[in-house]
Amino acid sequence: PLIAILPGDGIGPEVTAEARRVLDALDLGLDYEEAPVGGAAYFSDGHPLPARTLEVAKRADALLFGAVGDPRCDNLERHLRPEQAILGLRKELELFANLRPARLFPGLEDASALKPEVAGAIDMVIIRELNGDVYFGEKGMRTTASGRREGYDIMSYNEDEVARIARVGFETARVRNKKLCSVDKANVLETSQLWRDVVIEVSAEFPDIELTHMYVDNAAMQLVRNPGQFDVIVTGNLFGDILSDQASMCAGSIGMLPSAALNGSGKGLYEPIHGSAPDIAGQGKANPCATILSAAMLLRYSLGMDAAADRIEAAVTAALVSGARTPDLGGSLTTREMGDAVLKALA
Amino acid sequence: PLIAILPGDGIGPEVTAEARRVLDALDLGLDYEEAPVGGAAYFSDGHPLPARTLEVAKRADALLFGAVGDPRCDNLERHLRPEQAILGLRKELELFANLRPARLFPGLEDASALKPEVAGAIDMVIIRELNGDVYFGEKGMRTTASGRREGYDIMSYNEDEVARIARVGFETARVRNKKLCSVDKANVLETSQLWRDVVIEVSAEFPDIELTHMYVDNAAMQLVRNPGQFDVIVTGNLFGDILSDQASMCAGSIGMLPSAALNGSGKGLYEPIHGSAPDIAGQGKANPCATILSAAMLLRYSLGMDAAADRIEAAVTAALVSGARTPDLGGSLTTREMGDAVLKALA
Ligand SMILES: CC(C)[C@H](C(=O)O)[C@@H](O)C(=O)O
Ligand SMILES: CC(C)[C@H](C(=O)O)[C@@H](O)C(=O)O
Numbered sequence: 001p002l003i004a005i006l007p008g009d010g011i012g013p014e015v016t017a018e019a020r021r022v023l024d025a026l027d028l029g030l031d032y033e034e035a036p037v038g039g040a041a042y043f044s045d046g047h048p049l050p051a052r053t054l055e056v057a058k059r060a061d062a063l064l065f066g067a068v069g070d071p072r073c074d075n076l077e078r079h080l081r082p083e084q085a086i087l088g089l090r091k092e093l094e095l096f097a098n099l100r101p102a103r104l105f106p107g108l109e110d111a112s113a114l115k116p117e118v119a120g121a122i123d124m125v126i127i128r129e130l131n132g133d134v135y136f137g138e139k140g141m142r143t144t145a146s147g148r149r150e151g152y153d154i155m156s157y158n159e160d161e162v163a164r165i166a167r168v169g170f171e172t173a174r175v176r177n178k179k180l181c182s183v184d185k186a187n188v189l190e191t192s193q194l195w196r197d198v199v200i201e202v203s204a205e206f207p208d209i210e211l212t213h214m215y216v217d218n219a220a221m222q223l224v225r226n227p228g229q230f231d232v233i234v235t236g237n238l239f240g241d242i243l244s245d246q247a248s249m250c251a252g253s254i255g256m257l258p259s260a261a262l263n264g265s266g267k268g269l270y271e272p273i274h275g276s277a278p279d280i281a282g283q284g285k286a287n288p289c290a291t292i293l294s295a296a297m298l299l300r301y302s303l304g305m306d307a308a309a310d311r312i313e314a315a316v317t318a319a320l321v322s323g324a325r326t327p328d329l330g331g332s333l334t335t336r337e338m339g340d341a342v343l344k345a346l347a
Numbered sequence: 348p349l350i351a352i353l354p355g356d357g358i359g360p361e362v363t364a365e366a367r368r369v370l371d372a373l374d375l376g377l378d379y380e381e382a383p384v385g386g387a388a389y390f391s392d393g394h395p396l397p398a399r400t401l402e403v404a405k406r407a408d409a410l411l412f413g414a415v416g417d418p419r420c421d422n423l424e425r426h427l428r429p430e431q432a433i434l435g436l437r438k439e440l441e442l443f444a445n446l447r448p449a450r451l452f453p454g455l456e457d458a459s460a461l462k463p464e465v466a467g468a469i470d471m472v473i474i475r476e477l478n479g480d481v482y483f484g485e486k487g488m489r490t491t492a493s494g495r496r497e498g499y500d501i502m503s504y505n506e507d508e509v510a511r512i513a514r515v516g517f518e519t520a521r522v523r524n525k526k527l528c529s530v531d532k533a534n535v536l537e538t539s540q541l542w543r544d545v546v547i548e549v550s551a552e553f554p555d556i557e558l559t560h561m562y563v564d565n566a567a568m569q570l571v572r573n574p575g576q577f578d579v580i581v582t583g584n585l586f587g588d589i590l591s592d593q594a595s596m597c598a599g600s601i602g603m604l605p606s607a608a609l610n611g612s613g614k615g616l617y618e619p620i621h622g623s624a625p626d627i628a629g630q631g632k633a634n635p636c637a638t639i640l641s642a643a644m645l646l647r648y649s650l651g652m653d654a655a656a657d658r659i660e661a662a663v664t665a666a667l668v669s670g671a672r673t674p675d676l677g678g679s680l681t682t683r684e685m686g687d688a689v690l691k692a693l694a
Contacts, residue, residue: 078540081534083535113465113571115461134502134536135535137499139536144505148506149505149541149545151503151536151537151540151542152484153502154501154502155481156497159497160495185588187430189498190486190487190498191486191499194496194498195498216588216589217589220590221592221601223593224461225460242564245565245567246568246570246571249568250571
């Protein structure tokens with residue numbers, strides 16, 4: 001199988017290098033092709049998602065992605081900014097289902113701003129829709145009747161888009177604790193009303209799953225008050241952007257959390273949930289665990305190599321238990337040394 | 348001055364009654380007129396915001412609002428649901444500026460799910476725009492070219508709408524710690540790009556205020572990680588709905604937090620941030636403090652009675668310090684007894 005490696009910006013290259021070492025150590029017969037993306041690609045190729053990168057991405061069986069974001073690109077036109085690379089890949093490869101597990105790792109109870117007994121109960125997956133919503137609707141600047149500048153973005157979902165992500169939600173709940181919470185703002189938005197109607201329709205296919213609905217403002221409160229109440233959350237692109245980051249921070253160390261963006265046939269893009277962290281780039285301070293765990297998700301979801309994925313996840317846990325810590329976890333290991341610790345646990 | 352009292356649903360009548368007792372005790376020469384709103388108004392008058400209620404609201408100098416929301420209305424058409432009353436009042440009275448203070452009250456450090464040292468640092472005001480955004484744009488259900496149901500809502504802001512709420516943000520920061528953080532999603536939304544451009548333009552009028560910008564997903568993380576970093580946040584209607592509820596929950600007891608919704612000439616609607624809590628309605632279990640503190644905001648912002656507002660706020664703090672606690676704060680006082688405790692502290 002072919003893995004496209006897209007290191008991207010900032011700490012992206014450092015953390016993907018460690019994930020690649022871990023994959024190599026497992027001797028799974030993987031092929032790799034690396035390509036530039038984000039700000040790095042803008043500077044090398046003039047575009048954050050160059051044609052040659054998209055070509056590799058389409059050809060690959062799965063993508064391992066570092067991070068994009070570069071302050072030197074802040075004043076570029078929107079279509080040239082690094083973030084467009086990830087939005088473009090999601091759309092071009094139809095990666096509509098974002099899986100964002102959030103849980104507290106053993107020994108890291110203190111890393112969360114939440115009380116240990118609250119944070120310790122966190123073990124959830126947020127399923128975020130990635131191909132629709134106000135992200136991809138018509139948008140632009142226009143002038144009002146009275147000659148004033150106005151920005152607009154159309155939010156929308158159709159029933160097929162909602163049904164396919166709802167099914168991912170129900171199926172994810174089925175292999176966990178069988179509880180699905182759908183988050184919307186149906187008391188205000190028609191998009192949310194359609195969302196809620198369709199989720200309820202789809203629920204007929206999953207009579208064994210307990211479905212609840214929550215308004216997004218309440219969900220933001222409950223994720224602070226008692227995040228342990230959630231098993232699987234399914235929500236739209238915009239609410240998912242906000243709530244999944246919030247949930248990650250509730251769990252503490254964002255340097256530990258992986259994510260997957262899947263299409264309908266098992267292909268996926270895997271990336272740490274953290275950003276490019278330009279302030280510490282190139283200094284060996286970044287925690288590679290989130291990317292290593294993203295590689296584990298890649299093996300599990302795109303290549304069906306569950307045993308290898310289990311081994312990586314166990315090795316990361318073992319490394320933590322043995323006391324291995326990068327600076328974000330209060331330790332002093334470098335990125336490479338943390339990778340070494342995981343490799344050692346793997347052996 | 349005339350105060351319109353709109354008790355609404357659930358615990359609304361109980362908590363507004365206590366706030367009214369506190370106002371009465373101060374002997375400020377206020378007149379009151381009460382009118383139905385929300386589910387209560389739907390059952391009495393056939394509409395959540397009856398013409399007679401709107402008439403009183405328009406005539407009054409300020410509005411004291413309880414809460415709306417009634418599960419018996421869940422299946423009504425959208426325009427008849429209780430929530431439409433608050434949306435209608437915001438729009439009809441042009442109440443565009445929502446002021447949501449969030450802070451931790453002395454003695455209530457344990458009420459927050461955040462660690463005491465994190466929660467204890469919370470002292471911020473979120474300024475949420477209330478008259479625009481995806482809340483009030485064109486919305487509806489339509490059919491796609493392939494015959495599928497689709498829900499849509501148009502998000503938009505024009506420069507005048509952004510400028511007037513930005514000014515409220517800067518002015519609020521000016522009387523606090525002179526730090527304003529504007530929250531948007533300018534990396535994805537054109538509405539946010541216009542928002543950011545205009546906030547920057549307006550900042551020229553306030554050279555003494557330090558302006559920063561944050562994406563909404565990052566803001567949701569920072570509100571968990573280190574909420575003490577914020578002084579004043581200004582944001583749009585949808586992001587403000589989510590973040591202000593999140594911030595309130597970070598501060599702990601949502602039974603303690605008031606809010607104001609102001610128009611351009613000092614008129615305002617004042618309400619506790621909590622909802623109608625139908626599960627405990629009529630049982631004397633609700634905490635009236637959020638509504639009592641909303642009455643204090645009313646005196647301060649709509650009537651210019653700062654000394655009276657100060658007295659109420661000091662009395663609530665004193666009542667807490669003396670150990671007065673409703674069930675939500677771990678105590679056993681009834682709504683009325685908590686009102687008594689505040690009245691006693693006032694005397
Ligand atoms: C970079 C940005 C466009 C992106 C998003 O909003 O989806 C990011 O926040 C994410 O969650 O992956
Ligand atoms: C009831 C609902 C329409 C309302 C809103 O979304 O504005 C509420 O959540 C609030 O924040 O006042």
